[in-house]
Amino acid sequence: MDDDGDLVFKALADPTRRFLLDLLFARDGRTLTELESELDMSRFGVMKHLRVLEGAGLVVTRRSGREKLHFLNPVPIRLIHDRWIDKYTERQASALAELKTELEND
Amino acid sequence: MDDDGDLVFKALADPTRRFLLDLLFARDGRTLTELESELDMSRFGVMKHLRVLEGAGLVVTRRSGREKLHFLNPVPIRLIHDRWIDKYTERQASALAELKTELEND
DNA sequence: AAGATAGGTGACCAGATGGTCACATGTCAA
DNA sequence: TTGACATGTGACCATCTGGTCACCTATCTT
Numbered sequence: 231m232d233d234d235g236d237l238v239f240k241a242l243a244d245p246t247r248r249f250l251l252d253l254l255f256a257r258d259g260r261t262l263t264e265l266e267s268e269l270d271m272s273r274f275g276v277m278k279h280l281r282v283l284e285g286a287g288l289v290v291t292r293r294s295g296r297e298k299l300h301f302l303n304p305v306p307i308r309l310i311h312d313r314w315i316d317k318y319t320e321r322q323a324s325a326l327a328e329l330k331t332e333l334e335n336d
Numbered sequence: 337m338d339d340d341g342d343l344v345f346k347a348l349a350d351p352t353r354r355f356l357l358d359l360l361f362a363r364d365g366r367t368l369t370e371l372e373s374e375l376d377m378s379r380f381g382v383m384k385h386l387r388v389l390e391g392a393g394l395v396v397t398r399r400s401g402r403e404k405l406h407f408l409n410p411v412p413i414r415l416i417h418d419r420w421i422d423k424y425t426e427r428q429a430s431a432l433a434e435l436k437t438e439l440e441n442d
Numbered sequence: 443a444a445g446a447t448a449g450g451t452g453a454c455c456a457g458a459t460g461g462t463c464a465c466a467t468g469t470c471a472a
Numbered sequence: 473t474t475g476a477c478a479t480g481t482g483a484c485c486a487t488c489t490g491g492t493c494a495c496c497t498a499t500c501t502t
Contacts, residue, residue: 236351242416243349244490245342255420263448275491277450296448296499304421308433310348311417314361315410327414350460369478381461383480402469402478 235313238306241286246271247279251288254302261297341419344412347392352377353385357394360408367403 241247246269253268254260266276280300283289287306292299315323347353352375359374360366372382386406389395393412398405421429 235354239345239348239350239354240489242345244345246490248341248345251420261448271490272492273449274451274493278490298449302420304425304429305432305436307417307420308426308429309436311413312433312437314357314408314413319410320414323410323414326411327418330411330415331418346459352460367478377460378462379479380463380481384460404479 235306235309237282237286238288238310241282241288244279244282246275247283250276250279250283251302254289254300258301259299261299265300341412341415343388343392344394344416347388347394350385350388352381353389356382356385356389357408360395360406364407365405367405371406 249269250265253265262273262277262280265280266273269276280289284291284300288303290301290303292301355375356371359371368379368383368386371386372379375382386395390397390406394409396407396409398407
């Protein structure tokens with residue numbers, strides 16, 4: 231019953247982790263300490279979340295001295311999209327999604 | 337720290353629920369009993385999962401007599417995509433995702 | 443060298459989640 | 473109208489998950 235994208239979906243299931251992705255989407259290459267400063271949580275909590283995101287491939291890291299830089303990887307997100315939206319219905323889904331976004335900005 | 341897409345991500349976090357979406361992606365309009373026959377789980381378990389999917393808007397239903405028909409709704413999936421993939425990087429993410437899929441089919 | 447800084451590990455606890463069952467309601471068919 | 477069928481509810485329990493802490497290692501700076 232399990233599938234290979236399991237880690238990705240588990241990673242996305244937590245609001246704190248989604249917020250971390252939002253932060254990295256806005257600006258890449260941040261350190262753990264910098265990300266921690268944006269959250270109301272201990273450093274250990276943030277570290278645990280980043281580890282989950284990295285394990286899922288949603289975040290990739292690069293060490294630079296004593297710092298560890300974090301980058302967003304959009305590929306797993308695109309794979310989710312491709313799993314349940316085929317190329318024929320993509321136009322409709324996209325249009326409806328944009329409509330919903332516009333309606334909410336009123 | 338919570339956000340409005342919370343129900344969608346929670347719904348997608350479970351492999352059984354993703355498999356249900358796969359079944360509905362292949363063919364829409366199935367009843368609870370029909371879906372249950374595809375899973376190695378009690379009817380109650382399947383019902384609980386379908387309720388979560390419906391609450392998240394990933395599945396919409398229509399009653400027909402004593403039956404309840406289930407349909408896949410792709411819009412929430414598209415919204416996930418749009419959250420972390422902007423229109424400039426979409427080409428690259430899409431291309432890499434296709435590449436990964438092709439490589440895995442060898 | 444020594445203190446400060448950035449990151450890491452394992453154990454631990456409260457709360458959420460997945461799955462089952464006994465039981466109940468509404469609908470079809472003979 | 474009686475029985476079979478399709479779906480629904482609430483309680484219950486084992487397990488997973490989010491978060492914290494005490495303690496540790498590695499790197500920079502002066």
